[in-house]
Amino acid sequence: xxxxxxxxxxxxxxxxxxxxxxxxxxxxxxxxxxxxxxxxxxxxxxxxxxxxxxxxxxxxxxxxxxxxxxxxxxxxxxxxxxxxxxxxxxxxxxxxxxxxxxxxxxxxxxxxxxxxxxxxxxxxxxxxxxxxxxxxxxxxxxxxxxxxxxxxxxxxxxxxxxxxxxxxxxxxxxxxxxxxxxxxxxxxxxxxxxxxxxxxxxxxxxxxxxxxxxxxxxxxxxxxxxxxxxxxxxxxxxxxxxxxxxxxxxxxxxxxxxxxxxxxxxxxxxxxxxxxxxxxxxxxxxxxxxxxxxxxxxxxxxxxxxxxxxxxxxxxxxxxxxxxxxxxxxxxxxxxxxxxxxxxxxxxxxxxxxxxxxxxxxxxxxxxxx
Amino acid sequence: xxxxxxxxxxxxxxxxxxxxxxxxxxxxxxxxxxxxxxxxxxxxxxxxxxxxxxxxxxxxxxxxxxxxxxxxxxxxxxxxxxxxxxxxxxxxxxxxxxxxxxxxxxxxxxxxxxxxxxxxxxxxxxxxxxxxxxxxxxxxxxxxxxxxxxxxxxxxxxxxxxxxxxxxxxxxxxxxxxxxxxxxxxxxxxxxxxxxxxxxxxxxxxxxxxxxxxxxxxxxxxxxxxxxxxxxxxxxxxxxxxxxxxxxxxxxxxxxxxxxxxxxxxxxxxxxxxxxxxxxxxxxxxxxxxxxxxxxxxxxxxxxxxxxxxxxxxxxxxxxxxxxxxxxxxxxxxxxxxxxxxxxxxxxxxxxxxxxxxxxxxxxxxxxxxxxxx
Numbered sequence: 001x002x003x004x005x006x007x008x009x010x011x012x013x014x015x016x017x018x019x020x021x022x023x024x025x026x027x028x029x030x031x032x033x034x035x036x037x038x039x040x041x042x043x044x045x046x047x048x049x050x051x052x053x054x055x056x057x058x059x060x061x062x063x064x065x066x067x068x069x070x071x072x073x074x075x076x077x078x079x080x081x082x083x084x085x086x087x088x089x090x091x092x093x094x095x096x097x098x099x100x101x102x103x104x105x106x107x108x109x110x111x112x113x114x115x116x117x118x119x120x121x122x123x124x125x126x127x128x129x130x131x132x133x134x135x136x137x138x139x140x141x142x143x144x145x146x147x148x149x150x151x152x153x154x155x156x157x158x159x160x161x162x163x164x165x166x167x168x169x170x171x172x173x174x175x176x177x178x179x180x181x182x183x184x185x186x187x188x189x190x191x192x193x194x195x196x197x198x199x200x201x202x203x204x205x206x207x208x209x210x211x212x213x214x215x216x217x218x219x220x221x222x223x224x225x226x227x228x229x230x231x232x233x234x235x236x237x238x239x240x241x242x243x244x245x246x247x248x249x250x251x252x253x254x255x256x257x258x259x260x261x262x263x264x265x266x267x268x269x270x271x272x273x274x275x276x277x278x279x280x281x282x283x284x285x286x287x288x289x290x291x292x293x294x295x296x297x298x299x300x301x302x303x304x305x306x307x308x309x310x311x312x313x314x315x316x317x318x319x320x321x322x323x324x325x326x327x328x329x330x331x332x333x334x335x336x337x338x339x340x341x342x343x344x345x346x347x348x349x350x351x352x353x354x355x356x357x358x359x360x361x362x363x364x365x366x367x368x369x370x
Numbered sequence: 371x372x373x374x375x376x377x378x379x380x381x382x383x384x385x386x387x388x389x390x391x392x393x394x395x396x397x398x399x400x401x402x403x404x405x406x407x408x409x410x411x412x413x414x415x416x417x418x419x420x421x422x423x424x425x426x427x428x429x430x431x432x433x434x435x436x437x438x439x440x441x442x443x444x445x446x447x448x449x450x451x452x453x454x455x456x457x458x459x460x461x462x463x464x465x466x467x468x469x470x471x472x473x474x475x476x477x478x479x480x481x482x483x484x485x486x487x488x489x490x491x492x493x494x495x496x497x498x499x500x501x502x503x504x505x506x507x508x509x510x511x512x513x514x515x516x517x518x519x520x521x522x523x524x525x526x527x528x529x530x531x532x533x534x535x536x537x538x539x540x541x542x543x544x545x546x547x548x549x550x551x552x553x554x555x556x557x558x559x560x561x562x563x564x565x566x567x568x569x570x571x572x573x574x575x576x577x578x579x580x581x582x583x584x585x586x587x588x589x590x591x592x593x594x595x596x597x598x599x600x601x602x603x604x605x606x607x608x609x610x611x612x613x614x615x616x617x618x619x620x621x622x623x624x625x626x627x628x629x630x631x632x633x634x635x636x637x638x639x640x641x642x643x644x645x646x647x648x649x650x651x652x653x654x655x656x657x658x659x660x661x662x663x664x665x666x667x668x669x670x671x672x673x674x675x676x677x678x679x680x681x682x683x684x685x686x687x688x689x690x691x692x693x694x695x696x697x698x699x700x701x702x703x704x705x706x707x708x709x710x711x712x713x714x715x716x717x718x719x720x721x722x723x724x725x726x727x728x729x730x731x732x733x734x735x736x737x738x739x740x741x742x743x744x
Binding site: 125129 | 389393490491493494496498717
């Protein structure tokens with residue numbers, strides 16, 4: 001095991017906090033407002049509750065992983081080779097599809113906010129190269145970048161939201177649950193694709209340095225990230241009301257109200273530029289995880305990140321050249337909801353049990369000298 | 371790594387860097403005319419769009435003094451903007467536009483949904499821009515640059531954004547107006563601007579026109595169609611029940627003295643009462659009008675010795691109630707709702723069709739005005 005991939009629990013927490021907002025405060029608010037209007041924040045809260053439960057189970061599994069077994073080793077020992085490959089395929093598709101949606105919203109954001117036009121291929125190449133370089137340095141370097149930038153990134157998000165936060169009237173969220181509890185719950189399930197950011201932890205199970213405290217640092221960061229996302233979503237819906245479904249990029253729209261006097265400049269451009277670093281970090285992490293999936297799927301034992309694998313992943317990202325992401329994504333999510341739910345919501349619940357079994361098996365093999 | 375490989379990697383990196391650098395096409399600021407304000411007038415079957423623009427790179431231009439007024443015609447605002455691009459030879463950039471003004475003929479005779487939709491759906495156009503209408507044509511209004519010796523757009527925005535709320539005039543931004551035209555009662559308002567000429571007593575420039583903008587009344591719209599004008603007296607009543615708007619003045623007799631009392635801060639609550647009517651509760655914090663700015667802290671001002679008698683406060687309460695009632699009667703007469711009475715029903719019953727269709731005349735209103743001295 002290479003030391004450069006070792007990460008601390010606190011670093012996992014910081015990364016989770018940074019990547020949680022990502023698409024959730026970019027394109028998700030408009031999507032969900034189309035379905036449930038001003039109750040969209042409730043959908044978000046419910047989804048975060050599911051995530052909180054699953055994350056707790058994943059952390060529990062990490063705690064039980066005394067033998068530092070890799071995620072794929074645990075799967076091999078419990079559901080066999082075929083089962084583990086199926087899980088890895090699902091994860092790979094999930095990471096790639098989320099990468100595409102993330103990059104697509106990022107692409108739109110650049111074009112709209114900074115009036116920078118480019119083609120899709122040239123947009124993804126630099127991000128792919130950054131991801132490749134970061135992964136070459138090891139996951140620890142990604143985590144360190146997160147640690148270094150967490151304060152200014154969180155500050156930039158807060159700076160964007162702070163001013164409009166005092167302009168809106170929160171009583172306009174009444175009546176709570178107007179869209180109907182059934183519909184809100186249904187939407188939280190059907191939009192689960194946008195959640196479960198903690199899934200990257202699976203691919204670090206063997207590299208996490210477990211200290212005494214494992215739950216509190218990660219869960220605190222998760223709750224802070226969830227609070228930022230929910231409040232941002234509330235502010236967006238309160239500001240835009242019936243226009244929310246048409247306001248495609250929430251964070252940009254909120255940014256317009258982040259200064260009281262617009263003739264004195266665009267403060268939002270500065271803060272958005274800083275915040276976008278967290279989106280780049282998310283891209284890097286998802287690239288890293290997709291790469292791990294391929295590596296394990298084909299039984300590769302690479303000391304370093306393989307350029308061809310990376311090129312392959314980058315090649316899958318050219319899908320938006322042939323199909324419209326806005327049109328295809330809803331259908332794609334509809335068809336993949338069950339397999340994705342398996343790895344997003346069922347797998348975490350089983351992980352502590354499977355980790356315990358595989359650790360015992362590993363220990364007994366060691367004891368038997370196998 | 372052997373030398374050949376190294377050379378290959380260096381060449382590859384260089385080529386990639388070049389390709390990426392060439393492919394990112396930012397729009398040079400020198401190729402743009404930056405629109406500060408946009409005016410829309412009706413010109414027969416077409417629209418006449420007036421823009422106050424800045425063109426970076428044309429000499430040593432400064433905002434205000436050297437902004438230019440450009441006009442273009444088109445069937446829609448979008449077409450006129452395109453024509454403007456042809457005329458100026460530069461891309462017309464609306465990303466920094468802070469003001470939109472509708473001319474009198476346009477806003478009174480035409481449904482301007484198309485224009486509103488074009489502006490609000492453009493990602494680069496700021497929904498936080500101020501929007502208003504004017505007496506006469508918007509083109510004339512924008513051409514008052516000389517009279518003001520500064521940019522019309524920036525002057526108006528400063529007035530509408532900063533001063534209006536301190537001198538008892540509610541003001542709107544594009545987003546609020548767009549929402550008002552499609553939510554609940556579908557009614558909203560725009561500030562009505564008029565230019566008033568003043569006498570030039572400058573002996574060195576006797577021919578130079580002088581004047582100022584007056585914006586003490588509002589125009590009401592329903593689904594982007596003109597409904598009625600609310601004159602300056604009625605607007606004072608509206609200002610009293612508009613949140614965050616202060617500066618209403620009242621003149622009262624206190625003993626032998628005529629006292630001017632000004633509203634420094636206020637709290638407005640609109641809620642449903644037990645009879646399913648609406649209760650508007652207004653708490654005004656007032657002080658004697660003074661030439662200094664001691665009370666500028668609003669609700670955070672330190673407490674001072676009370677200088678207003680109870681009799682004066684009762685008088686202020688009576689005047690405030692009268693002004694508000696007068697405005698509410700007018701609102702019922704023309705069946706519009708710019709106070710958001712419907713919002714109180716929505717908070718309880720949701721956006722049901724009957725809530726949206728509820729006529730303002732059918733809403734029983736209970737008014738409670740409380741006056742406090744600072």
